[in-house]
Amino acid sequence: MATLNINGQTMDIGEIDPSTPLLWVLRDELGLVGTKYGCGIAQCGACTVHMNGAPVRSCQIPVGNLTDQQITTIEGLAAADGTLTPVQEAWVELDVPQCGYCQAGQIMSATALLNNNQNPSDADIDAAMSGNICRCATYSRIRQAIKDAAAKMNGTAFYDAVQTGEIA
Amino acid sequence: MKLITDNLSPELPGFFQDLTSTPKLEIPELSRRQFFKVSGITGGGLVIGLALGTGSNKAKAQSAAADATSTLSPYVQIQPNGRINIFSKNPECGQGIKTGLPLIIADELDCAWEDVDVVQADIDASKYGAQFAGGSLSTPMNWMAMRQAGATGRAMILAAAAQQLNIPLTELSTSNTKVVHATSGREWGYGEFAELAATMPVPDAASLTLKTKDQFTLMGKRFTGVDNHDIVTGKPLFGADTRLDGMLFASYTKCPQIGGRALSFNESHIKSLRGVVDAFILDEFGNPKMFNPGGGDMFSGVAIVAESTWAALKAKRELEIEWDLSNAEVSSWSEIVERAYAMKDEDGEPLMTTSRGPNGPTTVPASKGDAEAVLQNAATVVSGFYEYPYVSHAQLEPETCTALYQNGNVEIWAPAQIPQSGESGSAVLLGIPAEEAAQRVVLHQTRIGGGFGRKLANDYVFEVVAIARRMEGRPVLLQWTREDDMSGDYFRPGGFHSYTAGLDSVGNLTAWQDHFFTSTGNDTAPMTSADLNPNVFPKDVIDNVKLSQTMFHNAIPTGPMRAPASNAFAFSFQGFMHELAIASGKSHVDFLLDTLGDPRLANPENPQSMHTGRAANVISEVARISGYEQGASEPGRAKGLSFYFCHSGYVAQVADVSVNANKEVKIHKVWAVGDFGFIHNLSGAENQMEGGIIDGISQLFNAKITFENGIIQQQNFHQYPLLRMPQAPELEVSFLEPEEFSPTGGGEPSMPPVLAAVTNAIYNATGDRIRKMPLFELGYKLV
Numbered sequence: 017m018a019t020l021n022i023n024g025q026t027m028d029i030g031e032i033d034p035s036t037p038l039l040w041v042l043r044d045e046l047g048l049v050g051t052k053y054g055c056g057i058a059q060c061g062a063c064t065v066h067m068n069g070a071p072v073r074s075c076q077i078p079v080g081n082l083t084d085q086q087i088t089t090i091e092g093l094a095a096a097d098g099t100l101t102p103v104q105e106a107w108v109e110l111d112v113p114q115c116g117y118c119q120a121g122q123i124m125s126a127t128a129l130l131n132n133n134q135n136p137s138d139a140d141i142d143a144a145m146s147g148n149i150c151r152c153a154t155y156s157r158i159r160q161a162i163k164d165a166a167a168k169m170n171g172t173a174f175y176d177a178v179q180t181g182e183i184a
Numbered sequence: 185m186k187l188i189t190d191n192l193s194p195e196l197p198g199f200f201q202d203l204t205s206t207p208k209l210e211i212p213e214l215s216r217r218q219f220f221k222v223s224g225i226t227g228g229g230l231v232i233g234l235a236l237g238t239g240s241n242k243a244k245a246q247s248a249a250a251d252a253t254s255t256l257s258p259y260v261q262i263q264p265n266g267r268i269n270i271f272s273k274n275p276e277c278g279q280g281i282k283t284g285l286p287l288i289i290a291d292e293l294d295c296a297w298e299d300v301d302v303v304q305a306d307i308d309a310s311k312y313g314a315q316f317a318g319g320s321l322s323t324p325m326n327w328m329a330m331r332q333a334g335a336t337g338r339a340m341i342l343a344a345a346a347q348q349l350n351i352p353l354t355e356l357s358t359s360n361t362k363v364v365h366a367t368s369g370r371e372w373g374y375g376e377f378a379e380l381a382a383t384m385p386v387p388d389a390a391s392l393t394l395k396t397k398d399q400f401t402l403m404g405k406r407f408t409g410v411d412n413h414d415i416v417t418g419k420p421l422f423g424a425d426t427r428l429d430g431m432l433f434a435s436y437t438k439c440p441q442i443g444g445r446a447l448s449f450n451e452s453h454i455k456s457l458r459g460v461v462d463a464f465i466l467d468e469f470g471n472p473k474m475f476n477p478g479g480g481d482m483f484s485g486v487a488i489v490a491e492s493t494w495a496a497l498k499a500k501r502e503l504e505i506e507w508d509l510s511n512a513e514v515s516s517w518s519e520i521v522e523r524a525y526a527m528k529d530e531d532g533e534p535l536m537t538t539s540r541g542p543n544g545p546t547t548v549p550a551s552k553g554d555a556e557a558v559l560q561n562a563a564t565v566v567s568g569f570y571e572y573p574y575v576s577h578a579q580l581e582p583e584t585c586t587a588l589y590q591n592g593n594v595e596i597w598a599p600a601q602i603p604q605s606g607e608s609g610s611a612v613l614l615g616i617p618a619e620e621a622a623q624r625v626v627l628h629q630t631r632i633g634g635g636f637g638r639k640l641a642n643d644y645v646f647e648v649v650a651i652a653r654r655m656e657g658r659p660v661l662l663q664w665t666r667e668d669d670m671s672g673d674y675f676r677p678g679g680f681h682s683y684t685a686g687l688d689s690v691g692n693l694t695a696w697q698d699h700f701f702t703s704t705g706n707d708t709a710p711m712t713s714a715d716l717n718p719n720v721f722p723k724d725v726i727d728n729v730k731l732s733q734t735m736f737h738n739a740i741p742t743g744p745m746r747a748p749a750s751n752a753f754a755f756s757f758q759g760f761m762h763e764l765a766i767a768s769g770k771s772h773v774d775f776l777l778d779t780l781g782d783p784r785l786a787n788p789e790n791p792q793s794m795h796t797g798r799a800a801n802v803i804s805e806v807a808r809i810s811g812y813e814q815g816a817s818e819p820g821r822a823k824g825l826s827f828y829f830c831h832s833g834y835v836a837q838v839a840d841v842s843v844n845a846n847k848e849v850k851i852h853k854v855w856a857v858g859d860f861g862f863i864h865n866l867s868g869a870e871n872q873m874e875g876g877i878i879d880g881i882s883q884l885f886n887a888k889i890t891f892e893n894g895i896i897q898q899q900n901f902h903q904y905p906l907l908r909m910p911q912a913p914e915l916e917v918s919f920l921e922p923e924e925f926s927p928t929g930g931g932e933p934s935m936p937p938v939l940a941a942v943t944n945a946i947y948n949a950t951g952d953r954i955r956k957m958p959l960f961e962l963g964y965k966l967v
Binding site: 100114 | 277278279280406407408409411412413415416417418419420421422424425427433458459492493494495497498578579580581582631632633634635636663665666867868871872874875876877878879882900901902906907908909910912914915
């Protein structure tokens with residue numbers, strides 16, 4: 017019986033066709049429907065999840081190839097007590113979503129960017145986000161939300177550093 | 185093979201007509217009969233059930249949300265804990281209506297927004313009237329009704345408080361979900377009066393006192409979407425997120441040559457594949473080439489029902505289907521283009537318009553004055569032939585819907601823009617008499633992952649209903665692929681305009697001639713959204729206009745897309761207006777303002793016609809804030825201006841554009857000024873304007889659907905690219921909010937002007953006049 021590590025938990029996926037893309041395992045077998053189907057050919061980014069922290073298109077990854085990989089989905093971002101991440105918070109506060117269908121993928125790409133680079137330039141944002149289509153065209157708010165989230169994260173890091181005595 | 189051929193009347197109900205052309209707004213007063221059917225009694229669930237027929241599917245479906253609450257009206261309930269449920273009646277497809285309509289109610293109810301839980305209403309015309317998302321009509325059609333709904337609830341709460349507290353009504357007021365007694369300084373939450381309020385007599389609409397604008401506590405500010413938290417945490421909101429016990433998953437495969445009918449397929453092989461539960465042919469129903477949301481119309485195809493989406497999609501790839509092509513389309517876009525260009529200097533048939541006189545409707549030519557004579561004497565004559573293609577909606581959520589068929593009844597979970605037609609059409613498809621449809625067809629609306637007009641059609645709803653009928657007793661979720669979507673759209677139709685216009689010796693526009701080329705499926709009228717509105721600008725503001733039309737036989741399905749007709753006309757009309765402005769020797773701004781003339785209703789007999797003063801104001805304002813000037817600001821860089829009026833909204837936009845020697849185009853910034861009357865949620869209006877601008881730029885550069893011998897040539901985003909983050913310009917959006925005009929919708933009028941704003945900017949920067957969309961075919965590349 018196959019298992020996957022999703023959002024820090026080992027999940028049983030039963031006897032599944034190993035060619036099944038991770039996207040459909042998440043949606044149909046595990047009920048994690050936050051990850052969306054948009055094109056099936058890695059063009060739109062709606063199905064973006066993290067594999068070992070890196071953004072990947074889950075419509076292109078057969079589940080048979082996924083042993084020992086750490087997968088994070090949109091459902092796994094917020095803390096167990098429901099506290100949103102700075103990226104999620106910025107998305108809500110800036111009213112980024114219109115239809116909202118692409119936004120899980122956008123947030124996963126933005127989160128991966130900010131996990132590696134907490135001061136992204138516009139060019140960094142362009143590079144990290146160019147694989148995600150928003151048909152409602154919320155791009156200017158996505159860009160601003162990434163900058164807002166970066167500011168929140170830097171603020172938190174500064175606060176944490178003060179608390180731990182790293183910064184006086 | 186037996187085909188069901190009896191078809192519904194091709195006549196669409198009135199509001200569908202409005203969706204497909206410039207809408208005629210009728211702002212309905214609240215219908216007391218509909219609105220208060222269930223009011224006045226506590227324990228709403230039970231009461232709603234009684235009102236709709238005890239034991240009906242619908243009653244059961246709707247009772248849960250109302251349980252243990254005090255129901256003041258179909259729009260307002262008070263929960264036992266004092267929180268307020270406000271029901272949002274219309275489908276949410278990204279236009280922000282799920283936030284926007286409840287906000288209006290909450291303000292008149294005098295609630296704190298934090299105390300409100302917004303609940304998506306079920307589909308029920310007896311309670312909510314028309315429920316649809318289209319035509320930028322949700323706000324204007326519901327503005328007064330929502331205000332009255334809130335004010336009614338407030339009046340009932342105040343009446344209950346007066347009785348319960350034994351304080352004269354005149355001494356009580358409300359604030360922030362509280363009843364206030366000013367003289368004693370005491371206050372009570374609305375919840376304390378909920379039970380009694382629900383028994384209060386419903387006040388007459390005429391007796392209600394609505395707030396004045398300065399009394400609004402919520403409206404006019406920025407409010408974020410009520411579903412935002414659920415969206416960013418991946419909660420199930422959308423159609424394909426529906427999960428039911430024992431659910432099956434289906435794919436549906438139609439003929440690539442549109443209108444072909446499935447005769448046979450490799451059935452035993454498909455049924456032998458892993459996870460496949462069943463596979464079968466469905467017949468064509470109705471006339472699905474024609475846009476008809478409420479008819480049950482659907483194309484023939486092969487359904488595969490499986491244990492998972494992947495099993496259904498994987499098996500779909502192995503289908504081998506034999507098609508009957510006798511009724512399939514054979515038209516080719518390349519051929520139509522050739523024919524149109526060959527006729528560009530000829531006259532078409534006179535465009536006709538219907539007017540209502542004392543002796544009933546009469547059909548007369550839409551032309552007015554004598555454009556030909558005026559053109560002969562004009563100081564300057566300018567001509568231009570404009571082309572634009574078929575376009576796919578490309579909403580990011582491919583069509584999907586879930587249905588459960590049991591004992592002759594069906595329950596549906598649909599992301600649909602006209603869900604009521606999904607219900608009525610499903611009844612037609614299933615042979616349920618219209619009078620039983622309300623009881624036997626239940627439709628739950630889900631959030632829509634992008635509509636843009638595609639989900640005004642309900643073909644995917646009817647397909648899953650037909651599949652579910654075969655799988656009786658088990659819910660079935662139908663999932664279209666992107667390829668199904670892109671090749672199976674009701675497309676924005678392509679077309680052509682051959683313009684000739686005349687200027688007098690001082691550069692004023694005196695005559696306008698437009699020969700419009702379009703497609704027809706029945707050889708009598710254009711396809712849906714493929715018609716030229718006979719009153720289109722500038723007809724109402726100049727004296728001599730000649731409008732003619734040529735129709736090519738071509739029944740590739742078409743339907744409304746965001747700003748129907750305007751989404752293409754704005755490109756050609758406002759590009760050609762710029763050509764005329766250049767020829768006139770005036771500035772572009774002056775030419776537009778001179779053409780508009782004095783502030784007035786352009787057609788005094790048509791209250792929905794353009795107000796020239798509002799048009800002039802947005803043009804002047806966008807020119808001011810953008811520092812618009814005609815000339816290039818530096819080599820290869822200039823601004824371009826455009827204006828459009830549609831769906832009762834006025835928008836002017838300026839684009840600042842650079843073009844290099846390789847025809848790479850960088851759009852630095854777009855300024856937009858809109859007038860949609862009073863803006864009740866600024867964040868929502870800004871979102872629509874921002875999205876509309878980028879939607880327009882995306883289409884302008886890259887969107888083109890072609891067909892050869894009835895087969896759509898584009899299948900997925902690699903062949904139909906959408907604009908991405910690096911190409912998105914900076915945006916600056918503002919609104920004029922004239923006091924005397926009530927709100928109109930922003931979803932559609934926000935998009936059209938930018939098309940010509942960009943092409944006019946390219947002209948100003950390079951001298952290249954663009955008369956064809958999309959620009960990639962002219963060698964331009966958006967960077």
